[in-house]
Amino acid sequence: MSERTAVIASRVGLHARPAGIFVAAVGELPIEVTIAMAGEPVDDAMDASSILSIMSLGASNGDTVVLRAEGDGADEALDSLVKILETDLDAE
Amino acid sequence: MRTIVQTLPGSASTDQSEIGRTFAGVGVSPGRIIGSILLMPQAVREPAVGESLTEGTSPEEASTALRTAAKAVQTNLTARSVGAFGAGREVLEATALMANDPMLVKAAIKLIINGASPERAIWDAAASVAEMLHNLGGYMAERATDVLDVRGRIVAELRGVPAPGIPYSDTPFILIAEDLAPADTATLDPAKVIALVTSSGGPQSHTAIIARALGLPAVVAAVGVTALANGTRIFVDGAAGTILVDPGADEVALATAWETSSAALAAFDGTGRLQDGHLVPLLSNVGGSKDAVKAAAAGAEGVGLLRTEFCFLERDTEPSIAEQVEAYRGVFDAFPGKKVVVRTLDAGADKPLPFLTDASEPNPALGVRGYRTDFTSPGVLERQLTAIAQAAEGTQAHVWVMAPMISTAEEAEHFASLCSAAGLATPGVMIEVPSAALTAASILEHVDFVSLGTNDLTQYAMAADRQLGPLAALNTPWQPAVLHLIRLTVNGSRDEGHDKPVGVCGEAAADPALAVVLVGLGVATLSMTARALSSVAAVLASVTLPEAQQLAKLALTAHSATDARRLVREQLPILNTLGL
Numbered sequence: 001m002s003e004r005t006a007v008i009a010s011r012v013g014l015h016a017r018p019a020g021i022f023v024a025a026v027g028e029l030p031i032e033v034t035i036a037m038a039g040e041p042v043d044d045a046m047d048a049s050s051i052l053s054i055m056s057l058g059a060s061n062g063d064t065v066v067l068r069a070e071g072d073g074a075d076e077a078l079d080s081l082v083k084i085l086e087t088d089l090d091a092e
Numbered sequence: 093m094r095t096i097v098q099t100l101p102g103s104a105s106t107d108q109s110e111i112g113r114t115f116a117g118v119g120v121s122p123g124r125i126i127g128s129i130l131l132m133p134q135a136v137r138e139p140a141v142g143e144s145l146t147e148g149t150s151p152e153e154a155s156t157a158l159r160t161a162a163k164a165v166q167t168n169l170t171a172r173s174v175g176a177f178g179a180g181r182e183v184l185e186a187t188a189l190m191a192n193d194p195m196l197v198k199a200a201i202k203l204i205i206n207g208a209s210p211e212r213a214i215w216d217a218a219a220s221v222a223e224m225l226h227n228l229g230g231y232m233a234e235r236a237t238d239v240l241d242v243r244g245r246i247v248a249e250l251r252g253v254p255a256p257g258i259p260y261s262d263t264p265f266i267l268i269a270e271d272l273a274p275a276d277t278a279t280l281d282p283a284k285v286i287a288l289v290t291s292s293g294g295p296q297s298h299t300a301i302i303a304r305a306l307g308l309p310a311v312v313a314a315v316g317v318t319a320l321a322n323g324t325r326i327f328v329d330g331a332a333g334t335i336l337v338d339p340g341a342d343e344v345a346l347a348t349a350w351e352t353s354s355a356a357l358a359a360f361d362g363t364g365r366l367q368d369g370h371l372v373p374l375l376s377n378v379g380g381s382k383d384a385v386k387a388a389a390a391g392a393e394g395v396g397l398l399r400t401e402f403c404f405l406e407r408d409t410e411p412s413i414a415e416q417v418e419a420y421r422g423v424f425d426a427f428p429g430k431k432v433v434v435r436t437l438d439a440g441a442d443k444p445l446p447f448l449t450d451a452s453e454p455n456p457a458l459g460v461r462g463y464r465t466d467f468t469s470p471g472v473l474e475r476q477l478t479a480i481a482q483a484a485e486g487t488q489a490h491v492w493v494m495a496p497m498i499s500t501a502e503e504a505e506h507f508a509s510l511c512s513a514a515g516l517a518t519p520g521v522m523i524e525v526p527s528a529a530l531t532a533a534s535i536l537e538h539v540d541f542v543s544l545g546t547n548d549l550t551q552y553a554m555a556a557d558r559q560l561g562p563l564a565a566l567n568t569p570w571q572p573a574v575l576h577l578i579r580l581t582v583n584g585s586r587d588e589g590h591d592k593p594v595g596v597c598g599e600a601a602a603d604p605a606l607a608v609v610l611v612g613l614g615v616a617t618l619s620m621t622a623r624a625l626s627s628v629a630a631v632l633a634s635v636t637l638p639e640a641q642q643l644a645k646l647a648l649t650a651h652s653a654t655d656a657r658r659l660v661r662e663q664l665p666i667l668n669t670l671g672l
Contacts, residue, residue, distance in 0.1 A: 012408060015231060020186050050195035051186070052221055052239070055232060 002074040004067045005038060006085040013060040018089035023051045025084055031071045033081065038064035048081075110324065111338040115314045117289070118564050119333030120300035122627070122672045123309025124350035125287050126327050126339055129320060130261060132269035132276075133254040136244040139211040146209070155201045158210040161249040165242065166192035168255070183238070191242045196221055211247050218243035230446040231408040258285070266328060268317050269299075271561065277302040287328045289335060291318045292561030295568050296547045296599060303330075304602055307623040311335060313564040331672050350671045360626040362391040364618070368636040372611050374629055375431070375619040377597055381422025387622040394431035394490075396543065396619020397597035398423055400476065401443055408446050410472055416479035421487060428488035433543065433597075433619075434480050435522065436473055438462045438496040442559070448472060457557065462497025462524075463507065477514035484516070494520040494543055499527045501534035508538045522597075524548035529577040532584025536592050544581060544615070546598025550574050569600035570653040575613065579648065582614035595619060604631035604672050605661050611637070612644030627672050634666040 010018040026033050026049045034045035035057065045068060046053035059065050065085065067078050145154055166188050173184035190196065196217055203213035222236040222243075244256045258267065258276055264286045271293040272280075280302065288310040293299045295312065303310030309330030317335060320326070327339035327347065336343060364374035375396030376387035384395060403411050403419045411419075424432055439445040440461025448469050453459040466473045477493065484491040495507040498521040511519035520541035523529050529549065532542060546569045547558060553574050556563040569575075578596075585594050595617040600606050602624035608631060610618060620628060635643070643660050650656035661667055 012231075015235075017182060017186075020189055023189055047194050050193050051189040052193045052225075053195045055235060056221075056224055056228065058228060058232070 001068055001070050002078050004078040004082050005064050006067065006082040008059050008061055008063050008065065009086045009088045011061050011088060013063070014057065014065070014085070015055045019051055019054045021089050022081070022084055023049060023054060025081060029069075029077050031069050031074055031077060033067060033069045033077065036066050036068075038066055040066075042068070110320065113337040115311075115317050115335040117311040117314030117317075117333045117335070118295055118568075119310075119329065119331045120295050120312050121288075121303035121308060121310040122331040123287065123307075123354065124327070124329050124331075124343075124346045124671055125266070125309050126325065126343060126347045127264065127266045127286050129268050129289075129322065129324050129326055130259045130265045131318060131320070131322055132258065132267065132272075133248075133256050136247050136253075136256055139209060139215055139247065141212075143209045143212040144207050145204070151205045151207075154204045154210045154213075157250060158200055158204065158214060158246075159197060161210070161246050162192045162197055162214075164249050165245045165255075169245075172260070186235075187238045187242050190239055191246065196239075196242075211250050214243055214246050214250075218246075233451075234446070266326060268320060270318055271297060271312075271559075272299045272302070280306075282306045282308065287330065289314055289317050289326075289328060290561075291315055294558060294561060294564035296551070296558040297561075298559075301599065304599070304623060305621050313561050331667070346671070353670050360391040360629045362393065364393065364629050364632060366611070366632055366635055366637055366640065370611075370637045372632055373431075373617045374625050375433075375595075375597075375617060376622045376625065377619050378423060378622075381419070381426065383622070384423040384426035388426045390622040390625050392427075392622060392625060394427055394433075395423065396431075396433050396595055396617060398432060398434045400435060400437055401439065404437060404439065404445055404448075405443065410447060410475070413475055413479045413482070416476060417483045420480055420483035424483060424487040424489035424491065430489060431492060432489045433492045433494060433520070433595075436463070436476055436480075436493065436495050437465065439465055457551065462522075463495040463503060464497055474510060474514070477510055477516060481514045481516050490518075491516070492518040492520055492541065494522055494539075494541070496522045496545065497524060497548075498522060498535070499525045501531055501538060504535045505538040523577075523581050523594075524552065526553050526577055529581045529584075532581040532594075533587040534584075536585055536588040536590075539592075541593045541595065542581065542585070543595040543597045543619070544578055544600075546574065546578075546596060546600035549577060549598070553577055565653070568653045568657075569598065569603075569606060570647070570657045572648060572650055572653070572656055575609065575644075575648050575656070578610065578615065579613050579644075586614075593617060602628065604628045605657065605664055605667060607632060608635055608640050608664065609644045609647045609660055612640035612642070613648075627670065630670060631664060631666055631672065634664070639663075 008014050033048040035048040036045035067081055069078055169184050169188035173181050200213040200217035218239050222239045225232045225236040248255045264284050266287040267285045268289050271290050287308055288299055288303050290299050290312045293312040299312055309328050311333050325338055327336040327343040364372040373393045375394045376392035377397040378384045378387050378395050379399045380402040403416055440449045441456045444451050448465050460468050493511055493516050498504050504521045508519040519539045521539050522545045523542050524545040550569050551558045554566045556566040582594050585592050593616040596610050596615050597619040601618035602620035604627050607618055607628045646659050647656040
């Protein structure tokens, strides 16, 4: 199991357009990725390819989230996702 | 009673019993046009509570059907987002993702395994998701509507009926609907939709406003039109408010003549004046820098109403001063040396903002909206005024500022003091509340100008909600009571004694016949959607000031709005010549 933390950089938090960009990126990956707020139990982690899950997570600007994945290429995949979360997507 | 045989969607035959049938509604955007109709599909019916799998269908088959339908809706929405523009595009992209969302689909499949039909399963699964989003509040609560929209599309797909929303067609058509919501108009393609006809809605409805902005002929409150079959050929007269099924040679001639005269009308030379040379500056209402550039190109003599909501809508936090400065400067730069009247934030009622207005007010039109949001969220208005002042520095536009929804002279005085503190030299207020029209003289002791917002002034004077079809007849600025309030406002300016200008920036200014009446009542400037500039200019140029004053008297003393409109139009033969 690979694990990464990321601090949400988008000013509006992780919803609207930034959530859409993130979900689209997860959807392109061949592996399953989960997302949870930092400190939440692993069992409560949600499917990162679901826009509705991401929106219900309610992560605001400055919140820390945890991404998890298993399998080949998990580390590289998570690194690329962290980069997306730590960019202010709403400003672009 | 005549029976109406409904033909199948897409068929191009006209029902024999409908030929020559006419419908009368309220004309809200001029133009004469002939075309085939497409009906806005019915809202999707809820599947019966507890509806279970049909016999012989396995849960696996039903799950596959649901997955296929969800995927199809996603593909369709993605394809449409490519052709959409601006905010409409973002809404479509986000809803496309929701349609095939793993969380939503998995929840529905769980219900199918427990015996529910796929339609009922997605219905309930989406309802729980929508409720969850609703409970999160703010921005998320607004997205609940998108989930329910997607649900309707998936159910329609499963049933094999047309998706809800504006129909999609490769060829241009006349759109027939009960009424259009703002969300529908975001996906309205003016290259495909050539006219709008609704059975409900009033002259100030979203349908009417979008039609005028896009220059599409439109008729609202035409009761019975939704019973026509898809593919029926009709003639629409957006000035007279009439519709004729299966038009003949006369209507073809009228439509052809309109095509020619509308092309001739396309140009406005940039100076609004009456036949006798009396100047009536014609300005434009704009909602951002793109609009402003278009308005300048159409010859507008300035901006009579800059709606600043574009900076704030669809946001869950207040935009920074720097962001606002940039947005306003884009508009100022389009009008060097000309007047730009900036209206401060007008949130509330039909334009809610999660960080400023309370969506749970029982009566939002009479609630904390417009200038009144300064009572509950002080600071937002002052920061906006700072941003406007900063944006005005270094541009050549003459920047005026006005507050919406002012009710008393005290409020006008307070607003003027805020403007002065921000370094803005020309403060004004909108006259939308009848109390402000009645006390215009006192209000003008504190500010330099007023601008009549006729849409709201009409709804408050007549106590009639702008969006309600059954009240369309009450909700017209031709109502003599509304014209009297306008006259009182002009009188107030005279009584104050400094000749301070009274303008109109409501939809009334875009009606060429009413524009003549307004000038006759003493209104100094008219501001309208850029599309209307040329027709208003052409009609104003056909009358002298004494003639306009005579027509204003005729309208003021008419017994009804219908009489006022008819009496004035009879005296303006140019309207018929131009097909307005």
